[in-house]
Amino acid sequence: MKVAYKVWLENEGKAFGEGPYQLLRGIEQTGSLHMAAMNLEMSYQKAWNVLNDCEKKLGFDVIERRVGGVSGGGSNLTVAGKAFLKQYERFREDVRYAIEKTFHKHFG
């Protein structure tokens, strides 16, 4: 037997969970929303919907909007987006640890 779970943040509805987390992490790692979406087998349009939804719920922009320049127009997280990603990553890791520990306490 093992434990499984899903955790997410809510703010009048789902605000941020595993999907947006993976997308933001992908953008940070690849510097490209296109690449990040592709790696998650998510359409570009869907990726934008995910970003727009979570920005609305979180109350701040997570990705920089800028016109593609000589650089080819990659995508970057905003300062607030980067900080939130780190914060969520620590939360996510602590949740994983806490749930595994609780599972082993009762069923280990």
Add this chain to the structure above:
Amino acid sequence: MKVAYKVWLENEGKAFGEGPYQLLRGIEQTGSLHMAAMNLEMSYQKAWNVLNDCEKKLGFDVIERRVGGVSGGGSNLTVAGKAFLKQYERFREDVRYAIEKTFHKHFG
């Protein structure tokens, strides 16, 4: 912002989560599978499916099978079923506490 989650046990697929938990608790409280299912707005057939599925995954019977007698044939949990329900209840409560605590640590 608040935290939301789902937790369940797996054993080659979903073994036990909130649905079976609520059903078992209902049977223990009402002494009736009919009542327990009705209170959860679940059909009697669905309730049996939930019980059969979780018994197969857990590897023991959770509900006593007996023919309805003069008592009208209520339903009772087996000794193993009662013990598991208590064990899961403590696990579930600890998970709730651990996740709330982790959430407040990072976002409180």
